[in-house]
């Protein structure tokens with residue numbers, strides 16, 4: 545259950561990238577400590593919760609409550625180990641970077657969809673605003689109120705959505721850029737996972753091969769034993785035959 549103590553330069557770089565890329569997401573699930581938690585978990589796998597609690601300056605229960613929020617979303621998993629002397633469990637936490645990236649991808653896609661529908665809405669409908677109260681209403685509401693603000697009685701003005709549309713566009717492109725990065729890293733992590741599985745399959749294949757060899761050895765041994773027995777009988781028989789060629 546030992547965690548890596550030293551990171552290579554490229555691992556450090558990747559960690560930094562993941563904090564930038566996924567920090568907001570974790571923060572949205574856990575609150576302001578999200579980035580720190582992410583940073584600690586990225587040193588994993590199997591980070592002892594006492595280390596996490598100490599680094600975050602929290603109690604074990606507070607720490608677990610935060611981590612449960614992440615595990616509810618499938619982002620982290622845990623192993624627990626019972627302390628035989630004290631009788632309690634210690635949890636060891638591991639972030640699933642692939643699932644975190646997928647979670648982030650889905651979130652971003654959802655945000656982009658929302659922005660698209662906002663944009664369509666803005667472009668297809670007219671809105672009105674009371675400049676005194678700063679209240680915006682749809683055209684239907686404005687009509688219903690005779691184009692007069694229900695709060696202050698001032699006349700509504702047609703809302704200029706240019707700034708808002710620009711804002712929607714810039715937000716959309718920000719999300720789209722993020723999505724590109726997320727997808728890049730998803731590909732990298734999927735390849736890594738594929739290699740892991742490939743390695744595991746190779747190891748299992750090798751295990752099966754060794755087992756087959758061992759089994760064959762064992763049966764050969766049995767066979768030889770049997771042959772020896774039979775051979776003795778055979779040679780006895782042979783000896784009894786007078787016309788044996790030499």
Ligand SMILES: [Zn+2]
Nearest residue numbers: 674677693696
């Ligand atoms: Zn008003």
